[in-house]
Amino acid sequence: MEGTIVIKCGGSVLNELSSSFFQSLQALHAQGKNIVIVHGGGPEIGQMLKQLAIESEFVNGLRKTTKEGLDVVEMVLAGKVNKQLVSLLWQYHLPGVGVSGVDGRLLEAAPLDLERLGYVGTVTRVNASFLAHFLRVRYIPVIAPIGCDQNGQKYNINADTAAGAIAKALRAQQLIFVTDVPGVLHNGSLVEYATAEEIEKMIEDGIISGGMIPKVKAALSALSDSLPEVMIVSGKHSFYSEGKLHGTSIQKEAGVC
């Protein structure tokens, strides 16, 4: 969709989003851009699972999800975290409307690897026209990444994966991952540009690990002719100035942008 920006807000940074982040959103919205937000909720989910004494482990940055874990993920993500973000947007006069991937059958999902990961889903279809209805009236959809299959079974979808699939389905012109680090780091320094090949190598070498793995993978799979660059930026600081985003730019090949 012409002029659509998909922004993934990491659960890791939701409580620390700077006012300049919301001011950037205001500027983009006022320019007439369609804004879609997908959010994670890692720390909040972790805390609630701990309180309820439900064990949880990560496999390659993905949270292995049991049936009872899935209930908690949905309650925290589609409940507390989603509404927190929507109300924050409204405080900045930004018209947010919260949905999960179950609403409007927005995210159809299938298990990624039931045996190894439990109810972790992969996105099989995005209902882009459902989102288009909101965008047409200038609303900002705020999406909790819970997916559902045709039988009503729900899945926990990594928010980065969901954002990548949504950007692709909407033919977004921009995809931005907002997280708690300034971008991809190598020996403590920011990697400003990385090609698909360089990203693969950094995963192989263990430079990129944990939660950064699904993020860069989602970035790579969203890249296309209409989306030649995906950005990873920090939500703790201003990442947008003089018309430029600051962070890691992931591109298919060197010098695309």
Ligand SMILES: Nc1ncnc2c1ncn2[C@@H]1O[C@H](COP(=O)(O)OP(=O)(O)OP(=O)(O)O)[C@@H](O)[C@H]1O
């Ligand atoms: N090379 C790397 N550069 C930067 N961060 C890295 C790297 N390798 C691993 N990471 C980790 O990835 C984390 C970001 O992913 P994480 O999943 O924790 O956050 P998020 O995706 O923003 O939040 P959520 O998963 O809740 O949506 C960083 O805080 C860092 O610990």
Ligand SMILES: [Mg+2]
């Ligand atoms: Mg993450």
